[in-house]
Amino acid sequence: MIRYQVKKAVLKILFIIYFLNSFNLLYAQASEYKLKAVFLERFTRFIEWPDNSDFSDSTKPFIITVIGENPFGKTLDELYEKTKIKNKKVQIKYIKDIKKIDSCHILFISASMSNSLDKILDYTRTRPILTIGDHPDFALRGVIINFFIKNKKVRFEINEKSLEQSRLYISYLLLNAATIIHEEEGGGK
Amino acid sequence: MKFIRNLSIRNKLIIIILAIVLSSISILFLTFIFNDIQFFKNEMVSVSRMTAKIVGIDCVPALTFNDVKGGTGILKKLKEIPTVDYACVYDNEHNIFASFGNAPDTNVFYKFKDSYKAKFDERNLYVLEPIEYNGHKYGDIYLRLSTRKLDERTSNHIFIMSLIAVVIVLVAYFLALWLQKLISKPILLLANVTENISGNADYSQRVQKISEDEIGELYDSFNNMLEQIQLRQKERDIAEKALYESEARYRNYINSAPHGVFITNERCEYIEVNDAACIMTGYSKEELLKESLKTVTAPSDLNEVLISFGELKTKGNTVIEAGFITKNGQLRYWEITATRLSSDRFLGFTVDITKRREADEALKKSEKTLSKAQKIARIGSWELNLRTNQIKLSDEMYNIFDFDPDTAFTEENIKQKIYSDDLDYVSKTIDKIRSGVLIPIIEFRIKKTNQDIRYISVIAESVLNENGEMETVTGTAQDITQRKLSEEQIKNQNILLEKAVIKKTHEMEKMMEKLIRQEKLATIGKVSGSIAHEIRNPLGAVKQAVFFLQGKLKNKSEKIKTHLNIIDEELTITDRVITNLLEMTRLEEANKEKINIAELINQAVDRCDLGNKITLKLNIMKNAEFMWADPLQMQQVFVNLIINSSQAMEKKGIIEFKTIKNNHFVKITVTDTGHGMSNIAIKKAFEPLFTTKAKGTGLGLSICKQIIDNHGGEIKISSSVKKGTTISIILPDGAN
Numbered sequence: 001m002i003r004y005q006v007k008k009a010v011l012k013i014l015f016i017i018y019f020l021n022s023f024n025l026l027y028a029q030a031s032e033y034k035l036k037a038v039f040l041e042r043f044t045r046f047i048e049w050p051d052n053s054d055f056s057d058s059t060k061p062f063i064i065t066v067i068g069e070n071p072f073g074k075t076l077d078e079l080y081e082k083t084k085i086k087n088k089k090v091q092i093k094y095i096k097d098i099k100k101i102d103s104c105h106i107l108f109i110s111a112s113m114s115n116s117l118d119k120i121l122d123y124t125r126t127r128p129i130l131t132i133g134d135h136p137d138f139a140l141r142g143v144i145i146n147f148f149i150k151n152k153k154v155r156f157e158i159n160e161k162s163l164e165q166s167r168l169y170i171s172y173l174l175l176n177a178a179t180i181i182h183e184e185e186g187g188g189k
Numbered sequence: 190m191k192f193i194r195n196l197s198i199r200n201k202l203i204i205i206i207l208a209i210v211l212s213s214i215s216i217l218f219l220t221f222i223f224n225d226i227q228f229f230k231n232e233m234v235s236v237s238r239m240t241a242k243i244v245g246i247d248c249v250p251a252l253t254f255n256d257v258k259g260g261t262g263i264l265k266k267l268k269e270i271p272t273v274d275y276a277c278v279y280d281n282e283h284n285i286f287a288s289f290g291n292a293p294d295t296n297v298f299y300k301f302k303d304s305y306k307a308k309f310d311e312r313n314l315y316v317l318e319p320i321e322y323n324g325h326k327y328g329d330i331y332l333r334l335s336t337r338k339l340d341e342r343t344s345n346h347i348f349i350m351s352l353i354a355v356v357i358v359l360v361a362y363f364l365a366l367w368l369q370k371l372i373s374k375p376i377l378l379l380a381n382v383t384e385n386i387s388g389n390a391d392y393s394q395r396v397q398k399i400s401e402d403e404i405g406e407l408y409d410s411f412n413n414m415l416e417q418i419q420l421r422q423k424e425r426d427i428a429e430k431a432l433y434e435s436e437a438r439y440r441n442y443i444n445s446a447p448h449g450v451f452i453t454n455e456r457c458e459y460i461e462v463n464d465a466a467c468i469m470t471g472y473s474k475e476e477l478l479k480e481s482l483k484t485v486t487a488p489s490d491l492n493e494v495l496i497s498f499g500e501l502k503t504k505g506n507t508v509i510e511a512g513f514i515t516k517n518g519q520l521r522y523w524e525i526t527a528t529r530l531s532s533d534r535f536l537g538f539t540v541d542i543t544k545r546r547e548a549d550e551a552l553k554k555s556e557k558t559l560s561k562a563q564k565i566a567r568i569g570s571w572e573l574n575l576r577t578n579q580i581k582l583s584d585e586m587y588n589i590f591d592f593d594p595d596t597a598f599t600e601e602n603i604k605q606k607i608y609s610d611d612l613d614y615v616s617k618t619i620d621k622i623r624s625g626v627l628i629p630i631i632e633f634r635i636k637k638t639n640q641d642i643r644y645i646s647v648i649a650e651s652v653l654n655e656n657g658e659m660e661t662v663t664g665t666a667q668d669i670t671q672r673k674l675s676e677e678q679i680k681n682q683n684i685l686l687e688k689a690v691i692k693k694t695h696e697m698e699k700m701m702e703k704l705i706r707q708e709k710l711a712t713i714g715k716v717s718g719s720i721a722h723e724i725r726n727p728l729g730a731v732k733q734a735v736f737f738l739q740g741k742l743k744n745k746s747e748k749i750k751t752h753l754n755i756i757d758e759e760l761t762i763t764d765r766v767i768t769n770l771l772e773m774t775r776l777e778e779a780n781k782e783k784i785n786i787a788e789l790i791n792q793a794v795d796r797c798d799l800g801n802k803i804t805l806k807l808n809i810m811k812n813a814e815f816m817w818a819d820p821l822q823m824q825q826v827f828v829n830l831i832i833n834s835s836q837a838m839e840k841k842g843i844i845e846f847k848t849i850k851n852n853h854f855v856k857i858t859v860t861d862t863g864h865g866m867s868n869i870a871i872k873k874a875f876e877p878l879f880t881t882k883a884k885g886t887g888l889g890l891s892i893c894k895q896i897i898d899n900h901g902g903e904i905k906i907s908s909s910v911k912k913g914t915t916i917s918i919i920l921p922d923g924a925n
Contacts, residue, residue: 042253042254045253045322045323156254176250177250
């Protein structure tokens with residue numbers, strides 16, 4: 001009986017420890033994506049979109065599309081409800097299907113899209129869409145900006161070739177701040 | 190300054206040149222250095238700000254993505270710039286984001302007070318710049334730079350410039366030393382010559398001219414001056430010689446002069462006398478030089494002589510006639526003409542005039558006698574020299590012409606006295622005498638100072654010279670006012686008498702006229718009185734008979750009717766004549782009462798039967814509506830006047846009555862537009878039995894005049910032929 005009780009108590013403690021741990025993890029993940037959500041806007045400060053895509057029309061929204069599983073939760077919606085990007089209202093789209101990418105300015109490619117990344121990039125490569133990845137090898141595979149964590153800090157890398165192809169203009173200041181990926185070094189396309 | 194003033198010209202010039210060079214260089218170098226420091230500082234500020242901006246922008250991504258390591262890395266690059274001691278990047282909340290260098294500064298934002306202006310202190314330059322990119326502000330960057338390099342650079346410049354200044358001053362000193370000779374040398378030369386001349390008084394020396402500048406001109410002027418001095422000296426020598434000779438000559442003249450010549454001092458003591466003076470006084474020269482002018486003057490004239498001497502002292506010259514006593518006690522008269530030589534030397538010329546004086550005395554005596562005689566006779570005498578225009582007068586002339594003895598007896602002054610109406614006549618007469626025509630007697634008036642008018646008679650007589658020309662005019666003048674006034678009085682009385690006689694004659698003529706009229710009226714009265722009674726009754730019978738016949742013969746021939754009418758009319762006229770005659774002769778005393786004039790005129794008009802051809806106008810003034818008169822008699826007057834007027838107008842016409850009040854009289858005028866009257870008719874209009882009308886009695890106006898006379902009034906006629914006649918009646922206003 002006592003054993004059972006001890007067992008039960010130990011289990012209880014273990015459960016609590018697990019619960020606490022998982023909570024901690026969840027919390028850490030939440031602050032990371034909050035930072036990434038903020039970074040999306042910060043990137044735009046150093047990037048110019050070509051003018052032919054109705055960019056100068058301020059009534060048209062700035063579109064951020066998240067493809068794959070949404071790691072931001074409600075953060076993006078909350079953050080960009082009031083914040084403007086390039087003096088435009090921000091519209092957030094969540095999609096799973098590649099066909100629904102349509103026209104957008106930023107395409108956040110969730111880690112869950114690792115398998116269909118090439119197809120996505122085939123679609124975006126010739127369009128003025130800033131692709132942002134969230135998976136360690138996405139930069140090498142052709143995503144323009146890719147987040148990574150170093151020394152517990154969110155950092156980002158830039159694929160120079162993809163950038164050149166995208167027709168987007170990126171300030172040298174951003175390049176100075178980022179880790180630059182040359183595709184020859186990696187095994188990507 | 191005093192020290193410089195006493196230096197030689199050479200040293201003065203050098204000092205002046207060096208002072209100018211030094212001050213110019215100092216100003217120039219100070220300006221340069223100041224400019225340099227400013228320039229270096231500005232340059233350092235702009236470079237530092239630029240550096241801060243560039244580094245700041247480099248830090249933008251680090252700040253954007255919170256990359257402290259990246260930011261620090263960028264700041265570390267500043268170690269390449271040795272002057273940067275400390276650098277720091279702040280975020281927008283002023284928290285330090287990244288820094289570089291030692292000795293960090295605190296309170297940076299407090300120091301700059303939010304203004305981005307570079308600040309210097311003794312050792313450092315502080316720069317704070319905002320970090321901005323694409324319109325976003327990401328934070329601030331702060332730099333502290335050492336000014337060590339700046340100070341080193343400035344000291345270097347000052348050192349080099351001082352070296353240059355020393356070289357320039359040295360060069361300027363040697364140049365000045367060499368060039369000052371251009372000015373100092375000729376002046377020193379001139380000074381040497383001047384010294385020579387003043388030492389030897391030798392004015393024949395000259396300076397050699399070496400240049401054409403101001404100093405050259407100075408040399409010319411100096412030489413010129415020397416020449417002038419030389420010339421003057423020569424002239425002075427000649428003049429001195431001439432003076433000496435002239436003095437000797439003058440002494441000789443004075444001594445041999447026929448008149449007494451002497452010189453006295455201011456106390457009248459003789460200092461110098463000539464021979465003639467000695468002879469005149471009887472003293473020897475030695476004796477006379479011990480005397481004075483006072484001691485030789487006759488005591489009675491001493492005072493006069495002293496006054497004259499006083500005048501000589503103040504005015505500078507004088508003339509006096511006085512008595513003097515000679516050594517042997519004889520009284521002689523001298524005329525002394527004296528002049529002032531200096532403040533204590535007086536020169537006198539003496540002439541003995543004793544003989545002339547005695548003759549003058551005698552003449553004066555005889556003139557006095559004549560003057561007395563003239564005064565008694567009130568006659569003045571005069572003599573005019575036509576050639577010299579000189580006039581001589583006796584004392585009485587002054588009395589006659591009311592001149593005080595000090596006034597000059599000139600033609601101008603005489604003319605001022607002459608009464609303005611006579612001035613022209615007198616001037617012309619004087620001109621005639623001047624031209625040689627003698628006017629033996631002229632009379633004119635003068636006005637005395639007390640405004641009295643006096644009559645003057647002047648008699649003139651010519652005196653011919655040896656050529657038979659009129660040279661002087663002499664004559665007498667006499668006040669004839671008394672005589673003239675008597676004549677005037679008689680003349681005025683004659684005029685008064687004449688006027689009185691004319692007046693009396695006129696009055697008598699009027700009286701005669703009145704008498705004749707009264708006589709006429711009396712005769713008419715007498716005749717008419719007896720005739721009226723005898724004729725009126727038979728006339729009445731005839732008239733009744735005519736009336737009866739007119740009734741009876743109403744339907745008979747027109748001719749009979751006409752004749753009966755003629756008889757009737759003639760009877761009426763005859764009756765009126767008789768009535769008039771009676772009225773005129775039996776005119777009673779006027780019973781005056783207040784009458785409304787307009788009413789009376791209307792009554793008179795009613796009596797006259799004027800018919801349609803006459804328009805009557807009444808123009809009665811408001812204050813002249815009434816008059817005081819006998820109503821019956823006045824009605825008669827108006828009737829007569831209206832009948833006269835209506836008969837004077839053959840066709841249509843206007844009779845206008847007007848009344849005006851004037852002081853104590855009422856004036857009534859009756860104006861018609863008839864044929865008017867001739868002047869003769871006007872004169873005789875009021876005479877009884879005078880008429881111009883075929884059927885008139887000649888009594889109407891005569892009766893009117895009688896009535897108006899009875900009322901104490903006046904009646905007048907004014908008329909012009911073919912225009913009309915106005916009769917004016919003026920009556921006294923009131924019961925009396």
